[in-house]
Amino acid sequence: xxxxxxxxxxxxxxxxxxxxxxxxxxxxxxxxxxxxxxxxxxxxxxxxxxxxxxxxxxxxxxxxxxxxxxxxxxxxxxxxxxxxxxxxxxxxxxxxxxxxxxxxxxxxxxxxxxxxxxxxxxxxxxxxxxxxxxxxxxxxxxxxxxxxxxxxxxxxxxxxxxxxxxxxxxxxxxxxxxxxxxxxxxxxxxxxxxxxxxxxxxxxxxxxxxxxxxxxxxxxxxxxxxxxxxxxxxxxxxxxxxxxxxxxxxxxxxxxxxxxxxxxxxxxxxxxxxxxxxxxxxxxxxxxxxxxxxxxxxxxxxxxxxxxxxxxxxxxxx
Numbered sequence: 001x002x003x004x005x006x007x008x009x010x011x012x013x014x015x016x017x018x019x020x021x022x023x024x025x026x027x028x029x030x031x032x033x034x035x036x037x038x039x040x041x042x043x044x045x046x047x048x049x050x051x052x053x054x055x056x057x058x059x060x061x062x063x064x065x066x067x068x069x070x071x072x073x074x075x076x077x078x079x080x081x082x083x084x085x086x087x088x089x090x091x092x093x094x095x096x097x098x099x100x101x102x103x104x105x106x107x108x109x110x111x112x113x114x115x116x117x118x119x120x121x122x123x124x125x126x127x128x129x130x131x132x133x134x135x136x137x138x139x140x141x142x143x144x145x146x147x148x149x150x151x152x153x154x155x156x157x158x159x160x161x162x163x164x165x166x167x168x169x170x171x172x173x174x175x176x177x178x179x180x181x182x183x184x185x186x187x188x189x190x191x192x193x194x195x196x197x198x199x200x201x202x203x204x205x206x207x208x209x210x211x212x213x214x215x216x217x218x219x220x221x222x223x224x225x226x227x228x229x230x231x232x233x234x235x236x237x238x239x240x241x242x243x244x245x246x247x248x249x250x251x252x253x254x255x256x257x258x259x260x261x262x263x264x265x266x267x268x269x270x271x272x273x274x275x276x277x278x279x280x281x282x283x284x285x286x287x288x289x290x291x292x293x294x295x296x297x298x299x300x301x302x303x304x305x306x307x308x309x310x311x312x313x314x315x316x317x318x
Contacts, residue, residue, distance in 0.1 A: 046063060046064045046065075046066075047063055047065045047066070048065075048066045048068070049066065049069040049071060049086065051068045051069050051086070052069055053068075053069035054070045055069075055070075055071050055072070056071070056072050056073060056261070057071065057072070057073045057074055057076075058071055058074075058076070058077075059076050059077075059271075060077045060078070060080050061079065061080070062079045062080050063077065063080045063081075064081045064083075065077050065080060065081065065082050065083070066083045066085075067082075067083070067084045067085065067086045067087075067088060068085050068086045069086045069087075070086055070087045070089070071086075071088045072089045073089050073090045073258050073259055073260065074088065074089075074090045074091045074092070074093065074257045074258040074259055075088055075091075075093070076094075076095075076257055077093070077094050077095070078095045079095065079097060080094075080097050080098075081097060081098045081100075082094050082097055082098070082100065083100040084099075084101050084105040085102035085104050085105055086104070086105065086106070087106040087107075087108075088105075088106070088107045088108065089108050090108055090109045090257070090258030091107070091109045091110040091257050091258050092107050092110075092111050092112070093110075093112045093113075093114075093257050094112070094114070094118075095114050095116075096114070096116045097113065097116045098116055098117050099111075099116065099118045099119070101118070101119065101120040101121060101124045102121050102124065103121040103123035104123070104124070105121075105124040106124070107124075107125065107126050107127060109127050109128045109258060110127075110128045110130070110131065111126050111129070111130045111131070112131045113131070114131075118132045163277075164273075164274070167242075167273055168270055168273060170243070171242075171243050171246055171266070171269050171270055171273050172266050172270065174240060174243040175243055175247065175265050175266045175269045178306075178307065179266075180307070181240075181304075181306060181307025181308060182240075182243050182244050182247050182269065182307060183247065183265055183307075184304065185240070185241075185247075185300045185306070185307035186244045186247040186248040186251065186300075188300055188303070188310070189244065189245065189248045189296060190248060190252075192311075193296075195299075196300045196303055198299070199298075199299035199300075199302055200294070200295035200297065200298040200299025200302070201295050201299070203237075203299065203302050204294075204295060207234065207298075210226075210230055211227070211230055213226075214226040214230060215227070236301075237298050237302065238294070238297060238298070240297075240301045240306050240307070241297025241299070241300055241301035242273075242294075242297045243269055244297065244301070244307065245272070245276070245293055245296055245297045246269040246272035246276060247265060247268055247269040247272060248272065249275060249276055250268040250270070250271040250272025250273070250275070251272070252272075253271065253272065253275060254268065276289075276290075276293060280293075
């Protein structure tokens with residue numbers, strides 16, 4: 001488990017260094033909840049762990065988090081502020097956040113600050129690595145307030161936020177109605193990554209060919225229903241495959257920061273979707289990343305037949 005956490009955390013660091021993972025917006029409402037399967041998100045919270053108080057995990061969006069007592073596992077904050085003077089059992093991770101580590105602070109594993117600022121007083125204890133990719137507080141606050149594409153105006157950002165909103169609703173619906181299938185498909189991404197990616201690549205090529213064929217047949221009666229059938233199939237593959245990948249990505253992220261007891265599959269998938277969406281905002285690299293995500297999503301949906309079997313093609317050959 002320890003080795004797996006190191007590998008995943010290293011991969012996340014490499015992605016962040018290449019993609020500058022500080023692409024969040026200030027319009028995201030502050031939300032947090034404990035990593036517990038029965039927990040529900042709340043809004044606009046200032047989280048203070050007082051001396052003598054113990055909490056399992058902390059996840060916050062745009063909030064101020066003060067740890068004077070003890071957090072048993074990890075503290076993860078997006079676009080807020082972290083002050084640690086107590087003890088954190090695993091890692092402290094800040095995305096575009098202002099991070100203050102006091103001299104009395106004890107962090108058993110990693111301190112990771114991706115965008116934002118870091119102030120670390122002499123005498124503090126960091127058990128493993130410190131990773132700091134600075135941007136400056138003013139720049140980070142602008143990104144979180146207006147988004148990384150604020151120079152292009154608000155229309156693009158509004159479109160992305162609306163898409164994210166409906167994406168979250170669809171993710172909640174699919175993961176809530178078909179939790180077993182989504183969880184199974186997400187697991188297959190981890191175990192059969194390359195076959196799934198290859199399946200998605202071939203499926204995209206075949207799909208593009210069929211769309212072109214239906215467009216050529218649009219003046220023939222058969223072309224219209226074929227086009228609608230392809231549209232329906234493409235939407236179904238994208239929604240289910242995207243939900244499965246979001247679950248996989250969210251679980252990988254939470255494991256990397258040391259969370260042992262994951263939230264409900266719905267919230268795991270939502271966390272993954274939010275991170276994937278903002279990674280996709282990075283110019284050029286974001287487009288490539290989202291293309292790979294689409295290939296994986298299509299591949300896992302087809303290969304597992306929407307999370308109902310291990311390998312659809314193997315079953316057909318037998």
